[in-house]
């Protein structure tokens with residue numbers, strides 16, 4: 022099958038590459054761009070582990086083709102770090118409030134939390150539950166994930 026030329030911005034960097042039309046966006050991010058922070062769980066749009074931001078909106082990258090991302094701006098979990106690659110405020114809050122155990126769901130949780138906190142600096146408990154409602158976690162029981170997001174929100178507000 023003929024490859025298609027695409028151009029997209031990932032974590033602030035422009036990438037131009039040729040991809041098979043059937044290649045999923047999640048496989049492209051992991052295999053072509055080597056951004057393996059985006060996890061693949063179900064590949065059916067159920068678990069949310071593969072979540073990324075597409076033009077600021079959380080989407081499941083396993084349900085999109087790479088060619089559909091042509092011309093768009095993507096943020097993966099790697100893009101949530103500081104410029105020196107140290108953990109960003111949200112990532113640090115997950116670490117400090119023990120918001121992960123095996124870590125499989127964590128990139129997707131972080132992406133959903135990032136989208137929430139960008140739109141809402143002081144989310145209620147219900148708003149946090151709603152924001153991560155499409156992300157499955159087998160380990161934590163969700164309580165520490167919610168506490169991590171609350172901690173991040175308060176630190177982000179303090180940081181202005």
Ligand code: FES
Pocket residue numbers: 060061062063064065066067068069070071072081082083084
């Ligand atoms: S791997 Fe995409 S939703 Fe599960």
Ligand code: FES
Pocket residue numbers: 120121122123124125126127157158159160161
């Ligand atoms: S920490 Fe293991 S699936 Fe969430």
